[in-house]
Amino acid sequence: MKSSFRVSGKSVVALSAISSAFALVLSGLSITPASAALGTAPVTLTVQHETTGDRPEEEWHAVAAAFTKKYPNVTIKYSPITNEAKGGPNLQVISSDGAPDIALLPLNSNVYTQMVKNKALVPLNGIFAADNTVARIGPPAAALKQADGKYYATPHVVVYYNVLWTNPDAIAKSKAIVPASGHFTSVAQLVAFGKACSKAGYAGLAIGGKTNFQASWMFDSMMPTAVSAKDLNNYINSYKPDVAVTAKWTNPGILKTLDALGAIAKGGVYQNGYLGMDLDQATAYFTAGKSCMLLGGTWMPGGAFESDTKKGTMKFTPGLAVLPSVVAGKKATYTPYYGDAFGVPIKSKNQEWALELLRYFMSDEGQKIGALDAAGNLPVVTTIPQSSYTKVPQGVKDVLALVAAYGSQSGWTSEVPGAYGQTFINPLIQKLQEGKTTSAEIAKAQQAKLEDVRKNGL
Amino acid sequence: MSVKYESPSKEVSTSSTQGRNLFSRKKKPQIGLNAINIKSARITLIPVFVLLFVFLALPMINSVKLSFSRWGGLGPLEPVGFDNYKFLFSDTQMRYSSRITIFYAFTVAFFVVAIGTLLAAAVSANVRGHKAMKLIWFFPGIAPPTAVAIFWSSGFQPESGVVNILLGKIGLGSDHAWLASSDTALLPVIFVGVWSAVGFAFLVILGAVEQIPVSLREAALVDGANMRQQFTKITLPLIRPILMTIFTLEIIWTFNGFTVVWAMTTGGPSDSTSILPILAYKEAFRYGRFGTAAAMAVITGIFLMVVGTIGIRLSRSEQQ
Numbered sequence: 001m002k003s004s005f006r007v008s009g010k011s012v013v014a015l016s017a018i019s020s021a022f023a024l025v026l027s028g029l030s031i032t033p034a035s036a037a038l039g040t041a042p043v044t045l046t047v048q049h050e051t052t053g054d055r056p057e058e059e060w061h062a063v064a065a066a067f068t069k070k071y072p073n074v075t076i077k078y079s080p081i082t083n084e085a086k087g088g089p090n091l092q093v094i095s096s097d098g099a100p101d102i103a104l105l106p107l108n109s110n111v112y113t114q115m116v117k118n119k120a121l122v123p124l125n126g127i128f129a130a131d132n133t134v135a136r137i138g139p140p141a142a143a144l145k146q147a148d149g150k151y152y153a154t155p156h157v158v159v160y161y162n163v164l165w166t167n168p169d170a171i172a173k174s175k176a177i178v179p180a181s182g183h184f185t186s187v188a189q190l191v192a193f194g195k196a197c198s199k200a201g202y203a204g205l206a207i208g209g210k211t212n213f214q215a216s217w218m219f220d221s222m223m224p225t226a227v228s229a230k231d232l233n234n235y236i237n238s239y240k241p242d243v244a245v246t247a248k249w250t251n252p253g254i255l256k257t258l259d260a261l262g263a264i265a266k267g268g269v270y271q272n273g274y275l276g277m278d279l280d281q282a283t284a285y286f287t288a289g290k291s292c293m294l295l296g297g298t299w300m301p302g303g304a305f306e307s308d309t310k311k312g313t314m315k316f317t318p319g320l321a322v323l324p325s326v327v328a329g330k331k332a333t334y335t336p337y338y339g340d341a342f343g344v345p346i347k348s349k350n351q352e353w354a355l356e357l358l359r360y361f362m363s364d365e366g367q368k369i370g371a372l373d374a375a376g377n378l379p380v381v382t383t384i385p386q387s388s389y390t391k392v393p394q395g396v397k398d399v400l401a402l403v404a405a406y407g408s409q410s411g412w413t414s415e416v417p418g419a420y421g422q423t424f425i426n427p428l429i430q431k432l433q434e435g436k437t438t439s440a441e442i443a444k445a446q447q448a449k450l451e452d453v454r455k456n457g458l
Numbered sequence: 459m460s461v462k463y464e465s466p467s468k469e470v471s472t473s474s475t476q477g478r479n480l481f482s483r484k485k486k487p488q489i490g491l492n493a494i495n496i497k498s499a500r501i502t503l504i505p506v507f508v509l510l511f512v513f514l515a516l517p518m519i520n521s522v523k524l525s526f527s528r529w530g531g532l533g534p535l536e537p538v539g540f541d542n543y544k545f546l547f548s549d550t551q552m553r554y555s556s557r558i559t560i561f562y563a564f565t566v567a568f569f570v571v572a573i574g575t576l577l578a579a580a581v582s583a584n585v586r587g588h589k590a591m592k593l594i595w596f597f598p599g600i601a602p603p604t605a606v607a608i609f610w611s612s613g614f615q616p617e618s619g620v621v622n623i624l625l626g627k628i629g630l631g632s633d634h635a636w637l638a639s640s641d642t643a644l645l646p647v648i649f650v651g652v653w654s655a656v657g658f659a660f661l662v663i664l665g666a667v668e669q670i671p672v673s674l675r676e677a678a679l680v681d682g683a684n685m686r687q688q689f690t691k692i693t694l695p696l697i698r699p700i701l702m703t704i705f706t707l708e709i710i711w712t713f714n715g716f717t718v719v720w721a722m723t724t725g726g727p728s729d730s731t732s733i734l735p736i737l738a739y740k741e742a743f744r745y746g747r748f749g750t751a752a753a754m755a756v757i758t759g760i761f762l763m764v765v766g767t768i769g770i771r772l773s774r775s776e777q778q
Binding site for chain 2: 111117209436
């Protein structure tokens with residue numbers, strides 16, 4: 001019997017168009033199976049992750065379990081590295097013959113700069129295009145694109161730093177005032193807040209001043225309130241020789257921001273001995289109820305706060321506040337960080353499988369299993385509805401609500417390479433906090449550094 | 459009465475001229491190296507030289523080469539002549555770090571030797587609890603440096619640190635934030651450096667003190683020397699070569715020390731405790747300037763070679 005089923009040319013075109021559109025939509029929601037070229041031979045992949053921070057271990061273990069269920073021939077091993085190693089000595093590891101298959105790459109570190117410069121990473125354009133990843137990440141993905149048009153690393157979560165966690169009990173006892181909106185309107189208001197806390201026996205704001213990042217964090221949040229958007233964009237990009245310098249570091253906005261940081265330190269807002277404490281020590285200080293506020297981020301509710309509450313050393317539910325603006329009328333914001341990314345080293349012995357794993361890690365399914373459900377973090381892709389954020393701690397959801405209301409602004413130290421940005425300016429701000437240098441001297445030094453980097457490279 | 463020995467060659471010739479003689483002296487085995495021995499010695503030394511070349515000379519040559527280059531940690535070296543050295547000699551942080559490193563190394567070495575000597579003298583004189591002292595003082599030396607540094611880093615925190623709590627109890631205040639000020643941060647670091655190194659020095663010096671013949675002390679005692687005189691006139695002069703060696707070694711070890719300072723202060727605040735090894739680490743791994751870091755290592759190496767040479771010479775002259 002002959003079939004009478006016939007399809008016209010127009011129908012073929014229409015069906016193709018509908019199928020393509022459907023496939024495009026589906027590609028964002030689920031991952032297509034690995035190509036047969038990957039084979040079924042046993043393979044062991046090594047994945048680097050940080051030992052601390054936003055629960056990277058839980059995230060990777062959950063994703064790996066799901067991936068190996070799909071591909072039983074794959075075994076995943078882990079290579080944990082410390083916060084200190086990831087931005088420095090790790091370069092020698094991931095560029096060696098013993099490189100892991102998936103490497104941890106802080107985007108503002110010398111590690112990433114050198115790996116990209118020396119073409120030591122496998123381009124991710126293929127897996128990005130397959131799953132529409134750039135569009136799913138949104139505007140922050142623009143910063144990932146290199147001069148050669150390629151993507152070499154992918155962030156996996158977004159964390160917000162410069163979050164002021166408050167201790168409502170200490171604040172109430174101190175009769176200190178946090179503005180109703182949560183925004184300190186001026187440095188003077190924050191200093192007054194610190195003095196009230198201090199009078200009642202609490203530190204105003206606990207910070208880990210000894211770290212190589214916290215002294216400069218506040219600069220990221222406060223500086224955008226003192227300079228124009230155009231100037232901010234130039235500060236972020238002018239280290240590249242092909243971008244003209246239109247905003248000088250000695251401009252009044254920068255000087256005012258640095259003056260504000262100096263005034264906060266001089267005003268006695270921080271805990272005694274803050275320059276000798278790291279962030280863990282400052283966090284413990286806060287959770288023990290010794291300070292009215294803590295400068296931290298969105299990884300804390302699911303991390304230190306949760307564990308200290310379970311231990312019984314944290315006896316309050318933290319609230320939120322936002323750093324003051326430098327110029328009246330503007331509002332400082334929380335600072336998003338997409339910086340701890342992953343990539344595939346060119347020396348990986350299983351590049352195809354590594355790309356497949358990374359692709360799964362970045363798929364909506366992988367992001368939900370790992371970043372969202374296992375680690376309680378905010379996924380970097382925007383295609384997962386917020387109704388799925390069931391495992392995200394309430395404190396983080398509150399941060400998201402403030403971000404939705406007031407927006408957020410990328411931080412200069414997170415955007416530019418550390419050797420030019422954070423690593424350089426952090427000790428200078430520590431000096432400013434000690435009263436051993438001036439805003440003008442720091443601005444001059446940063447301007448000289450800019451000129452040096454533009455002339456000699458990183 | 460003098461004894462006259464004939465040379466072996468003469469003896470051979472004598473015996474050959476006199477034929478078999480049961481009473482003639484046997485040929486003595488030759489002492490020293492003849493041609494064959496020299497050859498085999500040279501062959502056996504080859505592996506040593508190869509190892510020395512691979513593990514010592516080659517890295518040194520590479521470091522020197524790197525110090526004349528610009529390198530970010532990956533890719534080819536870019537020769538820059540003396541630029542790295544010029545930068546270092548004009549850099550204020552390098553000058554500051556050199557000063558504090560020398561101060562840190564010499565201060566720690568001085569106190570380690572001084573305390574080690576006093577402890578060794580006390581234990582050797584069988585003061586009360588001398589057996590327990592041997593153990594107690596050696597414990598810090600075997601504790602992992604990172605653990606030591608983390609313990610003391612917490613110990614020096616205001617109010618909650620054990621040092622501040624103790625000071626508070628005796629009325630000296632409990633809110634001292636030594637590690638938080640660039641004026642005082644080096645002091646706790648020196649304290650911990652001495653605390654962790656004194657145990658080893660103490661044991662070595664104690665060994666030297668106990669080598670001094672008892673008869674010397676007894677003779678001094680008979681001559682009316684008191685304990686202090688025995689210590690200054692007999693013990694100290696006799697152990698001086700060991701003290702010199704320990705002093706030199708402590709300078710070198712402390713100068714190259716990284717762990718304690720890094721774990722306590724990470725070189726801060728404001729780079730005030732960035733001793734040269736920490737500065738070199740930051741240059742290489744944070745700034746990606748491996749060439750400058752290598753130049754720093756070369757300068758430091760030369761300085762320590764000079765210190766070592768002087769120390770060895772002084773130690774030898776004391777022995778003579």
